[in-house]
Amino acid sequence: MSEQFVSRKFQGRRASAETQHRLPPGQHAVTDFPVLSAGLTPQVTQNDWRLTIEGLVQEPITWRWEEFLQLPRQEFVVDIHCVTSWSKFDTRWRGVSIDTLLEQVTLDPRARYVTAYSYGGYTTNLPVAELINGQAFVACEYDGKPLPREHGGLARLVVPHLYFWKSAKWLRGLRFMESDQRGFWESLGYHNHGDPWKDERYSSDY
Ligand SMILES: Nc1nc2c(c(=O)[nH]1)N[C@H]1C(S)=C(S)[C@@H](COP(=O)(O)O)O[C@H]1N2
Numbered sequence: 001m002s003e004q005f006v007s008r009k010f011q012g013r014r015a016s017a018e019t020q021h022r023l024p025p026g027q028h029a030v031t032d033f034p035v036l037s038a039g040l041t042p043q044v045t046q047n048d049w050r051l052t053i054e055g056l057v058q059e060p061i062t063w064r065w066e067e068f069l070q071l072p073r074q075e076f077v078v079d080i081h082c083v084t085s086w087s088k089f090d091t092r093w094r095g096v097s098i099d100t101l102l103e104q105v106t107l108d109p110r111a112r113y114v115t116a117y118s119y120g121g122y123t124t125n126l127p128v129a130e131l132i133n134g135q136a137f138v139a140c141e142y143d144g145k146p147l148p149r150e151h152g153g154l155a156r157l158v159v160p161h162l163y164f165w166k167s168a169k170w171l172r173g174l175r176f177m178e179s180d181q182r183g184f185w186e187s188l189g190y191h192n193h194g195d196p197w198k199d200e201r202y203s204s205d206y
Pocket residue numbers: 033034035036037038039082083118119120122150151152164165166167168169170
């Protein structure tokens with residue numbers, strides 16, 4: 001009896017040691033998928049949906065839903081980290097890489113920062129360098145199904161290497177700019193960059 005207890009405890013420790021290297025500081029793993037929204041869930045129909053790239057581009061571009069669905073999609077299996085301290089391993093998405101979207105515009109070389117803006121008014125800011133080269137995508141499927149509304153459907157940004165508030169739900173567009181402009185949470189005291197591995201949670205964490 002006591003031997004079994006000891007060995008089970010030992011296995012538990014080993015399992016957590018295996019996942020420990022995937023947990024950024026101060027995070028714990030969850031198996032459910034919490035919903036975090038700073039307001040009501042916008043109801044955008046497929047007919048009304050648009051995604052725009054604008055700002056420092058030669059010509060802005062807007063996709064309608066059926067045009068967006070024509071773009072090459074990829075599967076992404078990534079760990080996500082919310083600043084409220086939950087992390088979720090191996091989340092499986094399908095979507096369009098930001099690299100694929102950017103193939104269709106000519107970026108002005110001065111474009112160094114992006115504001116991602118959403119239906120409902122949410123915004124978040126990112127350096128261009130952290131959106132490209134396979135680091136970010138616009139997801140329209142989660143776990144083999146259309147992305148649920150509460151998780152950002154019809155489509156959301158996913159930037160897994162930064163805290164999950166940077167992954168704007170109900171994405172409406174990306175605005176490319178020369179200078180950095182703080183988004184919704186960044187203006188309210190959250191860190192401007194938000195790297196979970198550097199524990200960049202609040203503006204005071206510099
Ligand atoms: N448009 C929009 N995007 C958003 C948010 C939001 O309130 N509105 N919340 C952010 C935060 S704080 C987190 S942790 C994740 C939560 O995504 P989830 O609800 O799919 O877990 O979305 C981010 N993107």
